[in-house]
Amino acid sequence: MFVCLGNICRSPMAEAVFRHLVKQKGLGDKIFADSCGTARYHIDKPPHEGTRAILNLHGISYAGIKASQLEKRHLSEFDGIVAMDSENLSDILRIKNKNSTAWVKLLSDFSKGNWRDVPDPYYTGDFELTYKLITEGCEMLLEHIRNTSSF
Ligand code: 4NP
Numbered sequence: 001m002f003v004c005l006g007n008i009c010r011s012p013m014a015e016a017v018f019r020h021l022v023k024q025k026g027l028g029d030k031i032f033a034d035s036c037g038t039a040r041y042h043i044d045k046p047p048h049e050g051t052r053a054i055l056n057l058h059g060i061s062y063a064g065i066k067a068s069q070l071e072k073r074h075l076s077e078f079d080g081i082v083a084m085d086s087e088n089l090s091d092i093l094r095i096k097n098k099n100s101t102a103w104v105k106l107l108s109d110f111s112k113g114n115w116r117d118v119p120d121p122y123y124t125g126d127f128e129l130t131y132k133l134i135t136e137g138c139e140m141l142l143e144h145i146r147n148t149s150s151f
Contacts, residue, residue, distance in 0.1 A: 001074050001102075003092060004084040007037030007067040009122045010130060011084055012047040014107065016055050016062040017131075018138040025142065030151050035065070036074065038091040042067040050127040058131070075100035082107050082141065085117035107137035110144055 002018070004011035015035035022031045045067045046052070055062050072095050075081060081104045083089040092104050108116050113136055121127045 001070075001078040001081045002033065002035040002084070002107075003038060003070055003081060003088050004035075004118075005037055005039050005088060005120070006042045006122060007035055007039075007069070008042045008045055008048045009051050009127075010118050010120060010134065011035035011037065012062060012065045012067070013051045013055065013131065014082070014084070014118075014134045014138060015065060016047075016060050017135055018142065020060045021138055021142050025146070027146075027151065031142075031145065034078075036068045036070045038070050038088055040069045043069060048122065050121055050125070054127045054131045070095070072097070072100075075102045075104075078102045080105065085120070107134065107141065110140040111137045112140070 002011040002014040012035050015033050018033045022028055022033065047062050047065055052062060075096055076099050079102060081092055081102050083092055083106050089106055096104065106116065107118055115133060118133050119126065119130055121130045
């Protein structure tokens with residue numbers, strides 16, 4: 001489960017990119033990805049036009065993706081929760097309780113690059129940089145899952 005603040009820019013981009021990579025590796029029936037936001041401002045909205053534009057440019061589908069809010073149950077329904085930035089991470093950790101079985105990490109924890117937070121293009125306007133970091137992080141996340149799973 002990819003998590004950002006509004007679930008219209010970064011985490012839906014990560015969901016679409018990750019699904020694309022999963023499909024390319026033929027693991028579409030093994031790995032399920034979703035995304036949500038810590039805030040409820042944009043529930044049911046499609047991804048931001050900047051996110052749609054960069055995904056279109058790279059031929060990556062975002063069909064069916066619409067915004068939803070993080071719920072406590074996600075921390076036991078998903079194997080892992082991937083936060084886009086440090087604020088998202090602390091918001092997720094705040095709702096974690098003894099029933100939460102999922103691991104919780106930053107996307108950059110999987111990257112070898114020298115960055116920590118995925119910059120929020122809602123404010124920066126730089127969807128290119130966000131796409132670049134998300135792609136690198138998602139490639140490494142998938143690599144990690146493949147190295148630590150039985151498939
Ligand atoms: P996201 O970006 O967390 O990457 O989806 C944002 C989208 C909307 C808002 C903030 C961040 N907002 O305040 O409406």
